[in-house]
Amino acid sequence: MLRLAIQKSGRLSEDSLNLIRECGISFLSASYKLKTEATNFPLEILYLRDDDIPGYVQDGVADLGIVGQNVLVEAGFPGLEVEGLGFSKCRLSLAVPRAAAYDSIEDLQGVNIATSYPQILGQYLTERGVKANLHTISGSVEIAPSIGLAEAICDIVSSGSTLLGNGLREVETVFRSEAVLIANQNLSAEKKELLEQLQFRMQAVRRARRNKYILLNAPVAALDAVKQLLPGIKSPTVTPLAEEGWVSVQSVVNEDDFWHITSQLKAVGAEGILVLPIEKMIS
Template sequence: MFNRNLKIAVQKAGRLSEATVELLKKCDIGFDNGHGKLRSLAFNFPLEMLFLRDDDIPQYVEDGVADCGIVGENVLAEAESDLMIVERLGFGRCRLSIAVPRGFRYRNIENLAGKRIATSYPLLLGRFLKERGVFADVHTISGSVEIAPGVGLSDAICDLVSSGSTLFTNGLEEVETVMNSEAVLVVRSDLSRPLKKIFESLTFRIKAVSEARKNKYILLNAPNERLGEIRNLIPGMKSPTVMPLAQEGWSSIHSVIADDDHWPVVEKLKASGAEGILVISIDQMIR
């Protein structure tokens, strides 16, 4: 059987591009992603990157030009793609939202009936409005959607929002969330057995990196009389590692804690007598 590299479609520029490249490199996959490159072969893994416009990624994977891809969930939904989502990657989080100019008297979605709404996501917006029985004039545009109300093209917009700073700068305020989105790993269903094996290996690495991002490695010194109390604060994946120190009456504890709440845990550890606390980022984590 003819063997070839697994082809992955990734965004060549934009909000997901840098994070995707960082993810693959944290998977210890080395490649050259120099400016303007459209494709790149990995040095140490049977993988070929295709650098594409985000809107093109679902179609390239569906057509078999690429075997898998990393794309925003919003793009996948707008394309009405049936591709399988294998992993939610935890970066590129945003929301597709409706925003109106400040001063627009907005109480509920019905206030948009008969209004002009500019968007790059007509399918998702149209479905959202239809489900709520609101009939509006949807203008499909690309590029800087947020300027549309200011130049008289629309009464409102529907666009991706992360921090909201762009809306604020353009005198807009968010009023409705159409959908939440993040980067996802997708794959076509008809991979050959050799390609499926490569994809499984890639997915294994990606999951290890994604899991590591959610956790921190913690090391600390603790007085032996407080070991029980401190161990209960950091249970770890199974239980923390406890090793005696050269200084009598003290032990070193190593464990893993969730990144989201590590500061409250560190404060409790300090209050319980722990010293020399180190909190370290993890590159890969395999459960």
């Protein structure tokens, strides 16, 4: 049985649980239960603080984990990463009070900086020849300048609204992060096999999320143009309609290209365009 550690409650929790469920793995969850067993896959789920996950996986207490790269690298175990999961995307940035002068990283020489990421920030500054005084605090970092604890901060930024709401201005991006799957490096052959099965499912789910199934009607004369726009996985499925001179085309389209392609399809004569979500996609 594989043991997977995920965050108990926080920014990673919901997306981690959704990904496991979309992999077709069922389990009961109750907020007071910190350990649960899947009913249809040899998997045990541990609910932990995210900071503890890299260490538990490194030590083999858990075989796998889902954690932000920021926490993984800060903990000093970047080698445990198996693959990116595409959610909880954020960056670790340096910020200063909105009115403070700032031209370059040199301006942080000798400055007090509050952060929860002293390792990542320390390395970033050292590489740039900057010596600053790092004050490690575990949360609410953005408050530090306004209470006189530090002149600058380094913390996670996503929309930027926490910085804005606290009168701060982002000045440098130190690190970019997303949620990653991590694994212990000495898994048994049986556990490696289960990890491969799990990764296969996760990849099928993620590929499906990035794509849509598209159906449309088109005049036969427009078919070549439609095929150019919708190459599909191998090639689109084309079936004749009951009405002479028309075909139905079925294909797969990348979500990012969808709106752009749809307007081009309409321009070449496509009608009745239907778009459906895909549950799993195996290449």
